[in-house]
Amino acid sequence: MIDTQKIREYFPAIQAGRVVTNNAASTQAPVQLLDLLEKLVVQYDNVHRGQSRSSLLTTTEFESSYDTIAQFVGAASRNNIILYRNATEAINSVMYSLMTEFKDGDNVVTTFMEHNSNYVPWYGLCEEILPKFGIRVECRIAKFDKETGALDLNHLNSLVDRRTKIVCCAGASNFLGTINPIKKIKEIADSSGYLHPNGDKRSYLLIDGAQLVPNAYVNVSELGVDFFAWSFHKMLAPFGVGALYAREDLLLKMRPFLYGGDMIAEGMVSRGKVDYNSLPWKFTAGTPNILGTILSAQSLRLLMDFSLNPGTQNYFMADKELATPDIKKAMDNIEFHEKTLIGEALNILGDMPSLNIFGPKNPESRTSLVAFTHKDNSPFKIAEELSKLGVESRAGCHCATLAHHYYELNPPASCRLSFYVYNDIEDVRKACFAINP
Numbered sequence: 001m002i003d004t005q006k007i008r009e010y011f012p013a014i015q016a017g018r019v020v021t022n023n024a025a026s027t028q029a030p031v032q033l034l035d036l037l038e039k040l041v042v043q044y045d046n047v048h049r050g051q052s053r054s055s056l057l058t059t060t061e062f063e064s065s066y067d068t069i070a071q072f073v074g075a076a077s078r079n080n081i082i083l084y085r086n087a088t089e090a091i092n093s094v095m096y097s098l099m100t101e102f103k104d105g106d107n108v109v110t111t112f113m114e115h116n117s118n119y120v121p122w123y124g125l126c127e128e129i130l131p132k133f134g135i136r137v138e139c140r141i142a143k144f145d146k147e148t149g150a151l152d153l154n155h156l157n158s159l160v161d162r163r164t165k166i167v168c169c170a171g172a173s174n175f176l177g178t179i180n181p182i183k184k185i186k187e188i189a190d191s192s193g194y195l196h197p198n199g200d201k202r203s204y205l206l207i208d209g210a211q212l213v214p215n216a217y218v219n220v221s222e223l224g225v226d227f228f229a230w231s232f233h234k235m236l237a238p239f240g241v242g243a244l245y246a247r248e249d250l251l252l253k254m255r256p257f258l259y260g261g262d263m264i265a266e267g268m269v270s271r272g273k274v275d276y277n278s279l280p281w282k283f284t285a286g287t288p289n290i291l292g293t294i295l296s297a298q299s300l301r302l303l304m305d306f307s308l309n310p311g312t313q314n315y316f317m318a319d320k321e322l323a324t325p326d327i328k329k330a331m332d333n334i335e336f337h338e339k340t341l342i343g344e345a346l347n348i349l350g351d352m353p354s355l356n357i358f359g360p361k362n363p364e365s366r367t368s369l370v371a372f373t374h375k376d377n378s379p380f381k382i383a384e385e386l387s388k389l390g391v392e393s394r395a396g397c398h399c400a401t402l403a404h405h406y407y408e409l410n411p412p413a414s415c416r417l418s419f420y421v422y423n424d425i426e427d428v429r430k431a432c433f434a435i436n437p
């Protein structure tokens with residue numbers, strides 16, 4: 001169990017009386033991070049670009065943020081972690097880095113439940129970029145069960161073959177809430193027999209973890225994925241930083257996504273030859289979001305403290321490695337809390353016959369969001385009415401446009417409520433009972 005009432009004290013947005021139930025889009029920032037930002041503003045300088053005490057201090061804090069982030073998701077080291085502006089950019093970076101490796105006749109397999117961030121880049125590659133070079137690559141899309149919201153693994157399996165270079169799949173859907181079985185998807189990708197230039201014989205697996213990392217324990221090494229993307233603005237940090245985990249041997253060989261300053265080895269640029277920096281800086285061209293990176297790493301430490309014992313400062317701002325059992329316990333606590341909340345939401349909304357609720361019926365199979373449509377009222381109207389009652393929801397397709405068309409929704413929209421660590425059961429009841437059945 002987590003102590004939600006204590007956690008709520010640290011969030012100015014909650015203290016201001018807001019019923020924040022649009023957390024799948026972005027979460028709110030706690031006072032500890034706002035205070036840290038103030039502190040950093042007085043002392044910072046650019047990283048890797050100065051000899052002043054400020055620059056060296058900021059560089060140390062910036063670099064160690066990569067260690068925290070790596071530890072949090074169970075990556076071997078900071079060399080596996082590349083930071084970008086958001087999950088979308090992280091996924092695009094994989095597409096652009098692998099782009100020149102695609103061969104005529106290859107394919108990419110994705111699913112109908114993807115956020116546009118994990119479909120449109122592959123669509124762009126297959127339909128717009130590679131055809132310009134005379135290379136035909138097919139983008140295949142796996143179905144899901146409309147009733148249960150479960151990914152159709154048989155269909156996915158039938159789409160993956162020896163020409164599937166990469167399988168791209170959501171760890172959890174931001175519309176259905178479905179948590180996908182990553183290990184089973186990996187087995188399918190592993191068995192394809194696709195031959196990569198480095199001799200790997202299987203399809204790569206990219207998981208979009210944007211809705212998974214904030215809500216559940218994730219260990220990328222145990223999962224054995226090749227690429228894993230997520231964002232920190234969905235887990236208490238301010239906007240502006242997303243992460244890519246990737247296998248180190250792949251990053252070492254992959255082309256950089258962005259070219260420029262700091263991603264080159266010191267002094268190793270001449271007219272005919274450029275050598276790249278060591279990992280992870282090979283993928284960090286230009287001045288990065290330094291403060292955002294430090295705040296993002298500290299948001300993970302704080303999330304652990306909130307979950308394990310709010311009010312204590314065991315991990316936040318501590319020069320201390322994250323212990324895997326603590327990460328697991330912290331995230332299991334959060335997951336348990338969220339299952340309680342979503343269970344209550346499903347119970348209340350399930351009793352409203354005019355609603356059509358999407359995704360798994362069982363809270364165990366989903367994250368803490370619920371999307372629905374009403375037989376008479378548009379999702380936008382519902383969201384506006386909720387807003388008048390002080391409840392923050394989201395209406396639209398949530399960038400899960402393929403899935404909304406898959407259900408033939410017209411307009412392609414639903415209304416969504418999503419909960420996080422600072423929501424209590426009262427928030428859930430207030431939000432759900434505010435929906436006029």
Ligand SMILES: Cc1ncc(COP(=O)(O)O)c(C=O)c1O
Nearest residue numbers: 086087088115117174210211231
């Ligand atoms: C499943 C999923 N993937 C990707 C994204 C994109 O995240 P970002 O906006 O940080 O790029 C989101 C954000 O809503 C998401 O829910």
